[in-house]
Amino acid sequence: MKKEKLLVTSALTYANGKLHIGHVAGSYLNADIFVRYQKLIENDVIYIGGTDDYGTPISLKAEEEGVSPKVIAERYNQSMKKDLEGINIQLDNFSGTSRPRHIEISQDFFTNLLEAGYVTKKTLKQLYDKKYKRFLADRYIEGICPHCKAEGARGDQCDSCGKLIDAINLIEPKSKISGKTPVIKETTHWYLNLPKFEEELRTWLSTKTYWKDNVRNFIFSWLNEGLKERAITRDLNWGVPIPLENTKGKVLYVWFEAPIGYISSTQEWAEKKGKPDLWKDYWLNPETKLIHFLGKDNIPFHTIIWPSVLMKQKEPYILPYDVPANEFLNLEGQKMSTSRNWTVWVEDFLKYFDGEYLRFYLAANAPESKDSDFYWKDFQAKINNELNNILGNLANRTFIFAKKYFDGKISKPDNLSEYSKKTLKEADKLAGYIGKSYNNYQVRKATRLLMDIARSGNKYFDETQPWVEIKNNKAKAEETLFVCMELLRIISILYSPIIPKSMKKLRKMMNLNKKILWKNLGKIPGKFEIGKVSQLFQKIEDSEIKKQLELLKATQKGRKEMIKHKEEIEYDDFSKLEFRIVKILEAGKIEKSNKLIKLKISIGGEERTAVAGISQSYEPEGLIGKKVAMLINLKPRKVMGVESQAMILSAEDDGKFAVLVPDKEVKSGSEIL
């Protein structure tokens, strides 16, 4: 079969912080697994990445710390590189976009588009900080979101509702550097004329029927909203300078120049190899399949803006072959947020656990077609119940038995039983599916099918009972061990893209070749000879998980929670609600419920029954005689067999409730307005 040529990239990560599990699940692990598989089947593949060193998050952080942005970018470039190595993500090159080569090529790209007539200059109004004499781009400005009215919306996007914002529309805008209200001033920027690309883009995208559904849906909803001209420059000091006269203080916008980093990183790789032109063999070779791994927020930039930029260069760059975008990974049921420290930093994870465990868990739980969750307890369960109890157990019991009764030497029997043949045949069939899954970016499926092979090995071991056969028919016991070792040998090849270090260890114990190749799957050896053996995996104790959950909570303390607001309502909607102060006459527990309390209340003399879900915060006796706020015109509804004719108002704080009481003595029945 002809070797394929592949160029694989992971989305460039902002160099304003450390690597966290969201980065890993979004675009690094899936790319690394894919690349490792391509190497197993002996394709020609290179894996390229790096940091996005520009953009306002980095310059803002630099200003906070009083250092140059380059210092910040270098610091996090190095720290990410180290953390990626810690979890065995093997990029061929990890560069950064503030390196000179990148600046030069980005400027060339801009000039080419300008000369070809795809970039236009425009004058527009922007927010300007008078004190610092600077235009305020993106995150240099904060205010109230014009869409959802949440506070703390940035000049480019609102974290509460996720909508993109034009800074000029922010309500009560404030400069992040001076804290003052900015003024509006005219400035000049360059725009990429995207509408001009529309037809060409549609034609090209129409051939991408094999792209993932989530990606295609995203693109077509973008296209159908109509492409607009997009500014590709900014008024900032940190960035790639515009290669034109009299444009001091203007740089290329990160969305425009960051993807060019894939090319400059490949050039850097070629240079390091001592073959400076080797990058052309990939980027300018129509045979190369260019595959961008990224998170869903990056889809439009890689499928619409980036291909447009590539199409109009002087040299014939290849366009993306596939863009297998992932959805998001949440943490303990909540959206991850680095500003709230609601994440797991890879550096911290590695202080407590083996990086292989992170790879395994995130592969089994990859957000491929919808968002997925990282739960510490689920992490523990997957490591203990699958890696240890299924795969680890198969290796352990097979090796111990072989050592004890056969001195570790197991020969292939002359004839295999039907059951043995069937077991091996099924594994072979699954191997085919696993290969397909790897090729189709279905890491979850591959992980599951692989565990099925190990599971069938345990079942086979149990049913052939070598511990019985060893006394009656030693050859039978040896056959069982041979089949189990063959399954382990197959697994050591198949699982190597996901947990490479563990599979290397397994192969070492089995004295198998160092070089792992897919084509060796079917080559059953004549005998196995195992060497020194040890446990493949370790179980994770409850106390270790408890500690992680405590650490996660501890870093949250004192932090401002982002409140998710409901949509606005009209005054008419509000005025329909009748709130009154009522007196609690009687209170008692409702049987079979650990949350509900039954109340008898008086609304200025009128008695009613109400059910309140507050028994974890109140003893019924303590409520009797209290005057509290209630909503009294909600349609009555039955709760655990009791009709509730009013709803108590209470404030919830972390699962605890506090009922609302008036600040001064008022009579029962008083209306709340």
Ligand SMILES: [Zn+2]
């Ligand atoms: Zn908003």
